[in-house]
Amino acid sequence: MLSLRAARGSGVRLLDAMILIYFSKVDLLEALLRLPDLAVTTSVRNELRRPSPLRDAVEAALADGLLGLCDVDPEDGTERTLYIMYRDGDGFSGLGEGEATSMSVACARGFTFVSHDRKARETAVSAGIKLLDWDDLLAELSDQGLITAKRHESAKQAIRRLLKE
Amino acid sequence: MAETGIGERVAEARSQLGLTQAETAEKLGVARSTLAEMETGARKITADELYRLTEILSRPLQYFFSVGKRASIFSFRLKDEEIGEPARRSLIGLDNRLAELAALERFSGILVRPRLKQYSIEGWKNPDVAGRNIAMMERARLQLGVSPVPNVREVLEQRVGLLAFGDYTPAGDFSGAFASDGERSAILINVAHIKGRVNFTLPHEYGHAVVMKNGVHIELRGYVDAHEERFADAFAANFLMPLDALEDALERASVSPPEITSDQVLFLASQFGVSFEAMLNRLTHFNVIETKHAREIKKTAKPVARSRELGLPDPRDEFDSLPQTYRRMACMAFHKGSISRSRLAEFLRTAQDEAYDIYAAWAASVDVVSASGKGKRGAAA
Numbered sequence: 001m002l003s004l005r006a007a008r009g010s011g012v013r014l015l016d017a018m019i020l021i022y023f024s025k026v027d028l029l030e031a032l033l034r035l036p037d038l039a040v041t042t043s044v045r046n047e048l049r050r051p052s053p054l055r056d057a058v059e060a061a062l063a064d065g066l067l068g069l070c071d072v073d074p075e076d077g078t079e080r081t082l083y084i085m086y087r088d089g090d091g092f093s094g095l096g097e098g099e100a101t102s103m104s105v106a107c108a109r110g111f112t113f114v115s116h117d118r119k120a121r122e123t124a125v126s127a128g129i130k131l132l133d134w135d136d137l138l139a140e141l142s143d144q145g146l147i148t149a150k151r152h153e154s155a156k157q158a159i160r161r162l163l164k165e
Numbered sequence: 166m167a168e169t170g171i172g173e174r175v176a177e178a179r180s181q182l183g184l185t186q187a188e189t190a191e192k193l194g195v196a197r198s199t200l201a202e203m204e205t206g207a208r209k210i211t212a213d214e215l216y217r218l219t220e221i222l223s224r225p226l227q228y229f230f231s232v233g234k235r236a237s238i239f240s241f242r243l244k245d246e247e248i249g250e251p252a253r254r255s256l257i258g259l260d261n262r263l264a265e266l267a268a269l270e271r272f273s274g275i276l277v278r279p280r281l282k283q284y285s286i287e288g289w290k291n292p293d294v295a296g297r298n299i300a301m302m303e304r305a306r307l308q309l310g311v312s313p314v315p316n317v318r319e320v321l322e323q324r325v326g327l328l329a330f331g332d333y334t335p336a337g338d339f340s341g342a343f344a345s346d347g348e349r350s351a352i353l354i355n356v357a358h359i360k361g362r363v364n365f366t367l368p369h370e371y372g373h374a375v376v377m378k379n380g381v382h383i384e385l386r387g388y389v390d391a392h393e394e395r396f397a398d399a400f401a402a403n404f405l406m407p408l409d410a411l412e413d414a415l416e417r418a419s420v421s422p423p424e425i426t427s428d429q430v431l432f433l434a435s436q437f438g439v440s441f442e443a444m445l446n447r448l449t450h451f452n453v454i455e456t457k458h459a460r461e462i463k464k465t466a467k468p469v470a471r472s473r474e475l476g477l478p479d480p481r482d483e484f485d486s487l488p489q490t491y492r493r494m495a496c497m498a499f500h501k502g503s504i505s506r507s508r509l510a511e512f513l514r515t516a517q518d519e520a521y522d523i524y525a526a527w528a529a530s531v532d533v534v535s536a537s538g539k540g541k542r543g544a545a546a
Contacts, residue, residue, distance in 0.1 A: 017507060017517055026437075042216045043226065047507060071212035072173050080230045092271055094498070096507025097226060116515040119505040136407050 011037045013132060014070060014102040016115035017047040022134050024054040025159045031135060031146045035059045035099045039068030041105060044098035070105050086123065093123055103129055116163075134159055171215070174229045176204040178222040182253050192221045223254045225261070252339035257333045259344050259353040262330050265512065267489065272498035276518040277490060279326040279374075281352045282306060286376050292392050296399025299375065300368075304404060311410045315438030317367045321352075322490055327374065328369075329367055331356040331486040336426035339512070341366040343373050350374060356484040364438045365401055365483050372400030406437050406447045419424050426452055428475065435477040487514065497525040 020102050023032045025125060032038070039056070048055040048078040061067040072079045082104035099120040112130040114137065115121055124131050135156060142152040148165070179189050187265045190200040191216060202208035210218075219226055248256075270276050282303070288294035304310075307324045314320055321327045329352040340362070352370045354363050373393065414436060420429050425448070427441075436446035442463070449459045472478075495512040498504045504512070510520035 042212065046216075047510070047517065071216070072226075074212055074215050074229070075209045084227065084230050087230075088268070094504035094508055095510055096505050098506050098511075099505055101226070116506045117507065119502060120507075140354060 010110040012039050012068065012070065012109070013037055013098065013114050013137075014106050014111055015040050015044065015066055016113070016117065017044050017098050017100060018116060019114050019137070020044075020048065020058060022116070022159050022162060023137075024057070024161055025047075028141070028147065028155055029054065031141050033057075033066045034136065034162060035140060035144070037068075038066075039070045039096060039111075041101040042071050045069070047096070047098045051137060057139055067109055070109075070111070072101050072104050076108070079104050084108050086127075090094075094119055095123060099123075103127065104132045106130070113130040114115075170206050171210055171229050172204040172206045174224075174231075175200075175210070175218055175222070178218075178224045178228065179204075180221060181257060182197075182248055184222075184247065186343075189221060193217055207281070212544065218518075223257050247282065249339075251334045251447075255334045255339055255353060255355065256342060258332050258500050259330065259342055259351060260351070262351055263344060263349055266328070266351065266494075267346075268489070269494040269512065270349075270505040273494040275490075275494045275500070277326055277328060277349060277495060278492070281325065281327070281350065281374055284375050286396050288407070289396075292396035293399040296372065296396045296401075297403045299396075300372070300400045300403035301407065303371075303375065303400075305539060310406065311407070311412055311413050311441070313437040314405060315436065316482075317364055317405065317438065318373075318488070321367065321371060322488055326490075327352060327371065328488040329354055329488055330488065331363075331484045333357050333486075337449065341370045343370040343377075345377075350521070354484065356486065362440050364444075365405065365440065365443050368401040368404040371399045372397035372403070375400075397521075402443075402447060403438055405446070408451055410437075411447065411451065425458075427462045427468075430462065431468060431472060431475065431477060433474070441466060492523065496524045499524050500528065500533060 013035075017040075020029065020032075020040075023029045040062075045058060045062070048058055057069065062069060072083050076081070079087070083100055086095055086103045088099070095103070097115065099115065100105075101115055103120070103124055105111060106124075106129050107127055108126040110130075112132055113120075113124050114134075115124070116131040118132050121131060121133075138147075138152060138155055138159075141147045142149060177201045182473070184202050186204070187197045190197040192399075193200065193451075194217075195214075199208060201367070203210050203214075215226070215229060218229070219222075266277060266510065284302075286292065286295045286297050286299070307320065309320070318329050321329060327350055331354050334355045335357050340355050340358060344351060344353075352367060352374070354366055354370075358361065358366070376393070376396070411433075414433060418432065430448065431441055431446050433448075437444065439447075445454070445459050445463060448454045449456055454462070492513065495504075495509055499509040501507070506517050506521060509524060510517040513520045513523055
C-alpha cells in the first residue's frame, strides 16, 4: 500500500469515485489498477456502493497494495483547513466528501487529482491542483501497452456514450 | 473564534449521544484511557480512527474538522438522561438534515421557510378543547374543508412548507420529533412504525410546531409534558378525523353506527389514512360506537391481514425517507451546476449513478434539458 505521507510532488494520482465507476463499466478496472501510484481517500472508497463487484475489486486492490489509501491527516492543520474550504468554504463549493478530501490531500502534498466532474475540476483549476481526466488514464494504458489501440478507441467511445446517458 | 480540537469534538459528539468513554472506546477497539487521551489532545487521532468515529458517533467528517463551536439545536435537550441512544441518533440525524437544508437553499436558490401560524395554548385550561379548536382553525386556514386528509405529508409540504424526513429507529420508544432553527423547520418520523401511526405522528408533531417557535420537541414514550401532549394528540385527531368529516363519510357509506363492523372501521381508517386503532378510538370518542362494542371489535380484528384481503392499501407501505421538495432542491442545485454529482448523491443518500438517474427523471418531469446536454464537461459529467 502507498505511504500515507508520500513525498511532496510525487506522482500519486488520487482517483474520484466516478473514474473508478467508468473504468469498471467498460471492463477496464483491472487494467487501470495496473498503473502505478494510484490512490483513493477513504471517503471515495465509501462512495462506492456496497456490496458491488466494483467495491469488492477496489477492496481487493487496496489489500494487495495495487491501490493506495491517502486520507486527510487529522493532525495536519493545513490539510484540515483545505478540507473545510473545499467542503463548505465561503464560496460554498458544492463538492462531495470524496472530492473535498482528495483535493485537500492533492493540494497539500502536490499530488494529482483525477476527476471528470465539472464542478470539482473548476475548483481544482482555481486552486492550482494538478488534474487528469479519464481519457488521460485511458491513453496511459495504451501507451504502457496494457491495452491495444483498438481497445483504447472502443473504450473511449463507450465512456463517451456513458457520459451522454 | 477559538479553534476547537478534534478531541474536543469527539468528546462533544460522544456526550450528545449519551455514550460513556468506555462504551465508545470499546466500539472503536481501543482502551478507555486511549480514548481519554484522544479527547484531551494528549494522543493523536489517526485518519482510520476518525473515519470509524464518524460512524460510531453519527457525525460527518466535517463536524470533527470544523473550526469553532457549531450551534446545535439539541445542545440543551440532549443532556437529558431520559433520552436513549437510538432516539439521540435520530435527533442528531434531524440536526444534520436541518444543516443540509440550509446548504441546499444556498445551492438551489429555493427557500423552504414554513408558513406556520403560531397559537398560544397558555390561555386554554383544557388541552383537548385547545387541540380541537386550533386544529379546526388550521384546517380552515389550509382550506381542507370537510375532506379526509389521507396524505398529511403532502399537505404539510405543499401548503405549509414543512418538510418531513423519515428515519428508521427500530427501538420502540421514539416516534417523531419537530425542530426549528429559527428559519427552517422539519419533522422527523420513525418509519419503523406502520403508516397509520406515522400519519398520526405527523399532525401530532405539526401540533407542537404551531405552538412553539424555535427549538426541538421529541416524542418519546414516558417523556411527556402531559398538557402539551394532550393538546398535540387532540390536535392530530381533529386535524385528521374532524367530526363533520367523519359524519359525512359515515353518511356516504350508509353506515348505521350501532351495528358498525370491523370491516367498516377498516374502510374508514383507510379513507382517512390512519390506523385501525386510531379510527376505532375516534369513533368511540364520538360515541359512534359503544365502548363495549369497540372492545369486542378490537379483540377479534386482524387489521393488517384483513386490509390485504379487502384490497385496501397496505398500512405498512414505505415512507420515503426524503421529502419531495428536498429532492427537488438537490436536483435543481445539480442542474444549476452548483454541486457536483458526488454531492448530489450525498444529498439523495444514494450511489452516484443512481443519483444521476433520479436527477434525469426529475429533469424530464419538469421539461428541462438535462445537464448532460451541456457538452463534454457538463454538470453531469
